[in-house]
Amino acid sequence: MLREENEMDLLERIRQMPRKQLSADAEQTILSNLRRLNGQKQQNVKKNRVWQNALLVASVPVLLVCLFLIPAIMEKFSYSNMVSKSPPISSSTTELSPKFDLVAKDGSVIYSDRLRGIKGKIAFSENYEIVAKSYETVSKIFWYAWGDPSLLNKAQLTATAVNLDTGEKFLANESTLGSPINGADAHAVTNFNPFPSKGKWRLDVMLNEQPYASIVIPVKDEYIHTDTARFLVSKDDAVTGTLTTLLVVQGHDLGDSVKVRAFPFNNEDEVRSFTFHSGGEFIQANDLIPITQFSGNLEFDTPGKWQIEVNGEKTIVNVREGR
Template identity: 25%
Template sequence: MTDNQQIQEDLRNLSKHSLNKEQKQRIILRLTSEESSIDRKLFIKPIFAVIFSFAVLSILVMTQYYGKDERNLTADQQEHEGIDFVAKEGENFVLADTKQEVIGIKGKVALLNTFQHFVAEDKRRVAKLMTFFWGDPAELVGKTYRVDAISTNNEEITLSEGKLGSALNSENAHVLHQYKPFPSEGKWKLSFYVEENLYEEFTLDVLPPFPKTKHYILMESPLEMNIDKESSINIESSWKDKKEIGVKLFDEKGKVVDQAIFKQDAMNYDASTGAEIYIFNGKLDFSKQEKWTLEIDGELTQSFSN
């Protein structure tokens, strides 16, 4: 067996976790080229050629293996860590005069916390928001504002823009406005600008999208539901002919753990389109934290966690 054949055999016997097929092939090609150059120009004795080849092999293995790991680690870090926000986390507090709960930065800016959480892709909870500003009224009232948002995955969106109105209560300016939906779940940083100058910013968490099917969508997030006792659940649909629907709850293994008949008990209007929507209400028991699937009137949602 030639030296090069021995090296190729050694490469093929490497652990499957060390180098992939393509990397091994590149090393063999480079060794073949190196060996040809040595034979033609240097006429090194066979024993030294073998030693030299193994030295090159070791360097190439280290470069391919550790270089690959370093690249993957960087990609994994970027995927899981994303942007490291330096802004403060939004604080929940109660306004002293109106007793309303808000989220934001005391003495600067805050959102009326009507629904407790924002939900990705949801238009309902951002259809009508109240934002309060504190500061010098002369530098706020009648001035232009803009609210930008960026996620840890580097998604950027302008949520709202317009002009600030005068105070309603103890704040110094306010605006009643509509946000664009957050496109994805996770941590987002909200930046509030007045006359194009950064006024304040804070972070908040956006929940995963509501479980939905083709014709139905939940009105509460599973992460907001009770564990170990029945939760009252509302399901929204545009189907007005249905008076009741069957709903089944499947666990991660596909076993039905609860089921109920949901009855139509209200009609509202879509805040963004004005279309009629029908609300079905019922109760389900999420007995523990797990991955679940709902079957609503014969239609399946994607799996979700509570």
């Protein structure tokens, strides 16, 4: 705009200047300069057009990238919104998460005191007390989640377990959430990896790689066991009195019963003998090893160390005073 005003002032001053006849040489000089200036102007216009075209061509890939990225960004943003509405995971969470009922949409109780987690958000079915190194107590686990089904359905769930006593850490579970079930908006059926040790464990749950919740659970000490046999009794539950339990022994065709010997450590004079009766032959689900189940009772009348023998194999267990 300023340039146009300067040009108008210049033309007005030229008009006001006194007229004088130019010589033929002067006229040719002026016309030659005008043609040269006009040619430069045309070249500048062409250069500008070339730059404009180059910019247009360069902008096309950028626009195409944006068209592909925007839907993905929007999808991630919408899921992040869902996660951000929930309180963030606290790494200092140490209190055991509560157990509660699984309730249908109509308010009826489907399973009583079966779920452990965060009511109305996410929980898993704790069918049995979880025992370290045991696949039996972490098999056929149900995850239940509540929220927007369109965001929960097909969400990738990852649960990392941290032992709050020792700092030990491992991947407990990976699942894909599916359709609504039993009053929950999404669910998954899965098996956890066995917990390697006893203690208080925190499950840090991620959905689609976003922090979602933390669930703190108790894990009992491993089962009383020898090399090829195990009693389905945690070492934490070895107390004085009578313990009715199952005995799992590797192998088939082991007969109708098996003898178990137990006595206070280094005092074989007080040996007790127990008969466990066969309950059937099976194939162990996690490793396909053939096993036979037996049922019977163990009895410990005094606290302290006890030695237990099954088919010639020995183990030591610390027995506590029963309540």
